Amino acid sequence: MSTSKEEEATLLPLFETKVARGRVAFKLYSFTILIGIVSIWLYRLIHIPCIEEQGKYAWILMFFAEVLFGLYWIITQSARWHVVFRYPFKQRLSTRYEDKLPGIDIFVCTADPTLEPPILVINTVLSLMAYNYPPEKLSLYLSDDGGSELTFYALFEASNFSKYWIPFCKKYNVEPRSPEIYFAQKIDLNEPNFSQEWTSIKKLYEDMKRRLDSAVEYGSIPKEIKNQHKGFSEWNSQVTKQDHKSIVQILIDGWNTNAVDVQGNRLPTLVYLSREKKPGIAHNFKAGSMNTLIRVSSEITNAPIILNLDCDMYSNDPDSIRDALCFFLDEKQGHQIPYVQYPQYYNNTTKNDIYANVSFATYQIELAGIDGFGATLYVGTGCFHRRESLSGKKYSGNHQIKSHSVKDNIKGRTIEELENSSKLLANCSYENGTLWGKEMGLVYGCAVEDIVTGLTIQCRGWKPVYYDPRKNAFQGVAPITLDIALIQFKRWSEGMFQIFFSKYCPFIYGHGKIKLGAQMGYCIYLLWAPVSLPTLCYVIIPPLSLLHGVPLFPKVSSLWFVPFAYVFVATTLYSIVEDLMCGDTLKGWWNLQRMTLIRRTTSYFFAFIDTMMKQLGLSQTSFVVTAKVVDEELQKRYENEMMEFGSSSIVFVIIATLALLNLFCLGLGIKKVVFSDLEILEKFVAQLIVCGLLVMVNLPVYEALLFRSDKGRMPFSVLFKSIVVVSVVCLIPMFWDLQTL
Numbered sequence: 001m002s003t004s005k006e007e008e009a010t011l012l013p014l015f016e017t018k019v020a021r022g023r024v025a026f027k028l029y030s031f032t033i034l035i036g037i038v039s040i041w042l043y044r045l046i047h048i049p050c051i052e053e054q055g056k057y058a059w060i061l062m063f064f065a066e067v068l069f070g071l072y073w074i075i076t077q078s079a080r081w082h083v084v085f086r087y088p089f090k091q092r093l094s095t096r097y098e099d100k101l102p103g104i105d106i107f108v109c110t111a112d113p114t115l116e117p118p119i120l121v122i123n124t125v126l127s128l129m130a131y132n133y134p135p136e137k138l139s140l141y142l143s144d145d146g147g148s149e150l151t152f153y154a155l156f157e158a159s160n161f162s163k164y165w166i167p168f169c170k171k172y173n174v175e176p177r178s179p180e181i182y183f184a185q186k187i188d189l190n191e192p193n194f195s196q197e198w199t200s201i202k203k204l205y206e207d208m209k210r211r212l213d214s215a216v217e218y219g220s221i222p223k224e225i226k227n228q229h230k231g232f233s234e235w236n237s238q239v240t241k242q243d244h245k246s247i248v249q250i251l252i253d254g255w256n257t258n259a260v261d262v263q264g265n266r267l268p269t270l271v272y273l274s275r276e277k278k279p280g281i282a283h284n285f286k287a288g289s290m291n292t293l294i295r296v297s298s299e300i301t302n303a304p305i306i307l308n309l310d311c312d313m314y315s316n317d318p319d320s321i322r323d324a325l326c327f328f329l330d331e332k333q334g335h336q337i338p339y340v341q342y343p344q345y346y347n348n349t350t351k352n353d354i355y356a357n358v359s360f361a362t363y364q365i366e367l368a369g370i371d372g373f374g375a376t377l378y379v380g381t382g383c384f385h386r387r388e389s390l391s392g393k394k395y396s397g398n399h400q401i402k403s404h405s406v407k408d409n410i411k412g413r414t415i416e417e418l419e420n421s422s423k424l425l426a427n428c429s430y431e432n433g434t435l436w437g438k439e440m441g442l443v444y445g446c447a448v449e450d451i452v453t454g455l456t457i458q459c460r461g462w463k464p465v466y467y468d469p470r471k472n473a474f475q476g477v478a479p480i481t482l483d484i485a486l487i488q489f490k491r492w493s494e495g496m497f498q499i500f501f502s503k504y505c506p507f508i509y510g511h512g513k514i515k516l517g518a519q520m521g522y523c524i525y526l527l528w529a530p531v532s533l534p535t536l537c538y539v540i541i542p543p544l545s546l547l548h549g550v551p552l553f554p555k556v557s558s559l560w561f562v563p564f565a566y567v568f569v570a571t572t573l574y575s576i577v578e579d580l581m582c583g584d585t586l587k588g589w590w591n592l593q594r595m596t597l598i599r600r601t602t603s604y605f606f607a608f609i610d611t612m613m614k615q616l617g618l619s620q621t622s623f624v625v626t627a628k629v630v631d632e633e634l635q636k637r638y639e640n641e642m643m644e645f646g647s648s649s650i651v652f653v654i655i656a657t658l659a660l661l662n663l664f665c666l667g668l669g670i671k672k673v674v675f676s677d678l679e680i681l682e683k684f685v686a687q688l689i690v691c692g693l694l695v696m697v698n699l700p701v702y703e704a705l706l707f708r709s710d711k712g713r714m715p716f717s718v719l720f721k722s723i724v725v726v727s728v729v730c731l732i733p734m735f736w737d738l739q740t741l
């Protein structure tokens with residue numbers, strides 16, 4: 001798309017970047033905290049008990065914890081140093097580019113028909129096919145790592161249903177365009193024409209859903225349906241998830257003028273893809289599937305812009321493609337932008353977000369703060385890419401989005417020819433001896449392929465953009481049980497810590513290529529796993545020391561008490577105010593504190609251990625896909641914001657043990673110090689506060705251990721095991737006296 005040089009100079013920009021206000025105040029505040037932290041370190045160093053005194057090792061561990069917390073805090077400041085917000089101008093885009101909009105290839109990934117039900121997948125697909133965008137420029141590719149005939153069948157049904165759904169959406173401008181979500185809404189049906197159409201489309205949707213449900217239930221698809229499409233012949237009894245040939249089926253060939261909906265409008269292209277799998281050959285999880293998508297789509301439609309989504313992330317805004325294009329097509333800055341990342345919001349979060357799935361401050365401030373240093377994180381879904389930057393190309397000054405046509409790309413080949421040539425690109429052996437997974441496409445070998453890929457793109461000179469619009473562009477399904485929420489964080493924190501240890505460590509790999517602020521910004525996340533260690537110290541040592549009468553903090557009347565109190569109170573107030581300003585509730589903030597504690601003491605801790613094992617070559621990268629299915633009872637408890645435990649996993653034993661340890665020590669500690677003289681009480685106030693807060697944060701854990709009777713309670717075995725551990729730790733004085741040996 002070329003405009004002349006003079007024209008370019010006079011054009012208004014397609015997007016604007018504004019710097020957040022209040023940065024001077026923030027820097028001053030940040031400086032006072034730093035002084036507080038350094039004072040705390042000094043206090044620890046000066047007052048450490050000598051060899052003969054009790055508690056020396058407890059103090060050393062506390063010092064270790066405070067140093068790590070302090071250093072980590074310094075790293076986190078980068079994300080608030082230079083926060084920027086982006087504002088695209090869709091109107092200007094339309095006036096300038098409406099007749100030369102680029103093609104968009106949308107990639108949706110799914111991996112398992114049980115964990116990710118086909119009906120969920122096609123709802124996402126339908127919401128995307130119904131974008132307000134010229135259909136002949138829109139193509140949708142579903143990558144099915146489950147290799148499931150049911151998912152293919154669902155997509156086939158969706159291709160038929162779309163002929164009714166898309167014109168209905170566009171005619172009445174309905175939102176959101178995921179049928180399931182749309183029909184679950186309360187709709188005003190006063191207008192007779194609309195009401196009639198609404199009813200008939202809803203019936204079509206429900207009939208389709210019923211057919212799918214029964215196919216899932218019987219595990220097979222009726223013969224008369226199979227006869228309707230040649231694609232079903234790809235499946236026979238030998239095809240399994242782990243072992244099958246490449247399958248590529250073009251369900252709608254959008255370049256064909258005969259591919260139309262019931263009103264005669266063109267339809268977007270729709271392609272089903274399941275790359276070849278062979279036992280024993282690494283398939284590199286989502287990264288592998290994305291790379292296959294990149295190749296196959298380049299064979300068929302080859303659009304210059306790619307939108308990448310997980311199968312649960314439906315489009316919540318039918319106009320968001322245009323927002324994203326404002327960035328890519330901006331005449332001045334667009335050529336430098338490799339991707340535009342949107343935050344990952346969910347449609348099923350409860351009022352106070354019990355598992356803290358949405359972290360308001362992270363989405364609205366931290367990610368925008370990292371963007372301020374030119375280093376937006378790619379988070380794997382809700383991201384528009386420039387195809388060029390995904391193929392390993394270095395930024396080299398002038399990259400324009402060329403208007404291209406599918407017709408030229410397919411060079412008159414038939415559907416069968418396109419399918420056959422695409423299949424070759426989806427074969428296991430295709431990547432052998434190529435740079436795919438190394439310098440081309442998404443990077444292999446890491447459970448957070450997204451983060452590491454984004455980093456490599458930036459280090460090649462590109463400047464991505466983070467955009468958090470007022471109306472969520474995409475919404476996904478958040479985990480609604482504690483163990484799934486923790487599995488997800490374990491995968492993330494492990495993958496990220498692994499990056500820190502690899503050749504991609506931002507401080508080394510990014511040195512001289514991205515700004516220091518950006519390197520630090522990455523490390524806020526890459527260092528989640530090791531933050532588990534100081535957290536564990538702070539959760540275990542204060543209660544035990546209280547129990548054994550070892551003071552850890554200065555007396556209330558001492559001047560040294562000030563930095564402790566200041567750092568704690570100021571950072572807490574800051575985070576509350578920030579969170580509330582971002583739209584969270586006070587209870588939501590409190591839930592986030594609990595989840596942070598639980599994640600750090602379980603997910604991050606296991607991630608830390610597993611990363612160490614991997615460094616030693618003892619284990620391998622895996623990717624545990626999260627379930628997106630729910631049963632009704634569970635859904636009820638979730639909506640009532642009750643935490644879901646229910647299984648006797650080791651994770652819950654840890655959570656229960658830490659909670660009971662603090663409760664027990666607080667109880668005995670109060671007995672011991674509060675009823676003695678004031679002098680002693682003064683020495684233990686801070687410790688009592690630490691334990692007291694930990695107990696308060698853990699209230700739902702005690703409830704689940706002792707008072708609940710529903711299925712989501714902690715199993716009795718967890719209670720039993722954790723009581724045994726707490727008793728051993730507390731009652732055998734040996735453990736504690738080791739320090740005096």
Ligand SMILES: O=c1ccn([C@@H]2O[C@H](COP(=O)(O)OP(=O)(O)O[C@H]3O[C@H](CO)[C@@H](O)[C@H](O)[C@H]3O)[C@@H](O)[C@H]2O)c(=O)[nH]1
Binds near residue numbers: 109110309381625
């Ligand atoms: O072998 C695999 C495994 C997963 N997936 C897909 O990857 C997506 C993400 O999996 P999910 O279990 O939902 O993980 P999340 O933690 O929700 O995913 C986040 O984190 C991942 C990295 O850990 C990124 O890949 C995702 O894009 C990002 O949304 C889903 O669509 C899966 O179908 C595949 O296509 N193939």
Ligand SMILES: [Mn+2]
Binds near residue numbers: 310312626
């Ligand atoms: Mn997901």
